[in-house]
Amino acid sequence: MRSEPAAVGMGMFERNLTWWVLGCIIAGVLLGRVAPDFFQGLGRMKLAEVNLPVAVLIWLMIIPMLAKVDFAALQQVGRHARGIGVTLGVNWLVKPFSMALLGWVFVRHLFAPWLPAEQIDSYIAGLILLAAAPCTAMVFVWSGLCRGDATFTLSQVALNDAIMLVAFAPLVGLLLGLSRIVVPWDTLAVSVLLFIVVPVILSQLLRRLLMARGGRARLDAAMQRVGPASLAALLLTLVLLFAFQGPQILAQPRVIVLLAVPIVIQVYFNALLAYWLNRHLKVAHCVAGPSALIGASNFFELAVATAIALFGFESGAALATVVGVLIEVPVMLSVVAIVNRSRPWYAARAPLT
Numbered sequence: 001m002r003s004e005p006a007a008v009g010m011g012m013f014e015r016n017l018t019w020w021v022l023g024c025i026i027a028g029v030l031l032g033r034v035a036p037d038f039f040q041g042l043g044r045m046k047l048a049e050v051n052l053p054v055a056v057l058i059w060l061m062i063i064p065m066l067a068k069v070d071f072a073a074l075q076q077v078g079r080h081a082r083g084i085g086v087t088l089g090v091n092w093l094v095k096p097f098s099m100a101l102l103g104w105v106f107v108r109h110l111f112a113p114w115l116p117a118e119q120i121d122s123y124i125a126g127l128i129l130l131a132a133a134p135c136t137a138m139v140f141v142w143s144g145l146c147r148g149d150a151t152f153t154l155s156q157v158a159l160n161d162a163i164m165l166v167a168f169a170p171l172v173g174l175l176l177g178l179s180r181i182v183v184p185w186d187t188l189a190v191s192v193l194l195f196i197v198v199p200v201i202l203s204q205l206l207r208r209l210l211m212a213r214g215g216r217a218r219l220d221a222a223m224q225r226v227g228p229a230s231l232a233a234l235l236l237t238l239v240l241l242f243a244f245q246g247p248q249i250l251a252q253p254r255v256i257v258l259l260a261v262p263i264v265i266q267v268y269f270n271a272l273l274a275y276w277l278n279r280h281l282k283v284a285h286c287v288a289g290p291s292a293l294i295g296a297s298n299f300f301e302l303a304v305a306t307a308i309a310l311f312g313f314e315s316g317a318a319l320a321t322v323v324g325v326l327i328e329v330p331v332m333l334s335v336v337a338i339v340n341r342s343r344p345w346y347a348a349r350a351p352l353t
Contacts, residue, residue, distance in 0.1 A: 028242025099131035119316035126320025148290035
């Protein structure tokens with residue numbers, strides 16, 4: 001089995017992701033005011049309600065990430081059965097439902113007086129989309145920072161991606177229905193096809209081609225070359241989003257802060273739950289660390305794309321998913337710090353092997 005080494009550190013973009021997003025907010029708001037007709041024209045370029053420019057940008061974002069995943073790692077799942085079980089339970093049985101509950105508590109009730117009433121449902125939908133799929137790319141960085149087991153991280157990501165192919169749409173539909181939000185099933189199905197199924201197929205074909213022509217060295221070199229394009233696609237998507245969201249943000253800047261509250265709570269809740277369960281089951285720390293981080297992180301690229309496809313650029317759902325991007329790095333780095341500093345406490349219950 002060819003395993004991917006866990007990342008050992010963060011690149012310049014990852015370290016400064018929060019600042020990049022803030023820059024995109026400013027640039028998008030300004031451009032939206034200067035050239036509103038241009039951005040409205042981009043917003044109208046749709047196929048089955050899926051925005052075509054965003055679809056292209058999302059492919060540029062997601063395909064390089066998925067190409068790093070070796071699905072042969074699924075053969076190694078049994079080596080870390082307890083850690084895998086904990087992460088799967090948190091990712092698919094706890095995190096989406098806990099986010100729906102937090103959205104109901106904070107957005108529909110506690111914060112409702114300070115939020116635009118017509119966007120309440122849309123904000124909750126965005127939070128659900130953010131939590132409905134576990135992260136694919138950044139978890140390799142988080143795992144490396146907490147000295148996580150590379151084989152476990154890769155096998156867990158491969159398994160989550162395989163589950164996502166069949167579980168994302170039903171889970172989103174169920175939670176939106178429970179939250180009394182109308183589910184556009186045809187658009188959701190197209191979104192899953194465009195943003196999950198097709199990218200997985202293309203990424204694995206690309207991976208096989210590169211591996212056949214030069215092995216792992218060729219794959220790594222190719223991923224390094226396409227990395228800037230992938231990051232640029234993410235930033236352009238955010239600029240487009242904020243070009244449409246500008247009037248709402250300028251009118252109510254506190255919305256971003258209020259939406260960040262349930263997101264931050266669910267990250268810490270799910271990370272600490274996964275970490276505690278692994279300790280209780282005496283799972284090694286090098287597995288428990290990435291398990292907690294994978295359990296807490298979100299596939300925000302997919303969430304942004306699906307929110308735009310389902311509800312549009314100007315929706316509260318799209319804004320809610322971008323708030324997740326905004327706080328991703330500082331919140332996840334704090335979880336990494338908790339995992340690393342609590343190693344002696346963890347070792348008192350479970351081995352450090």
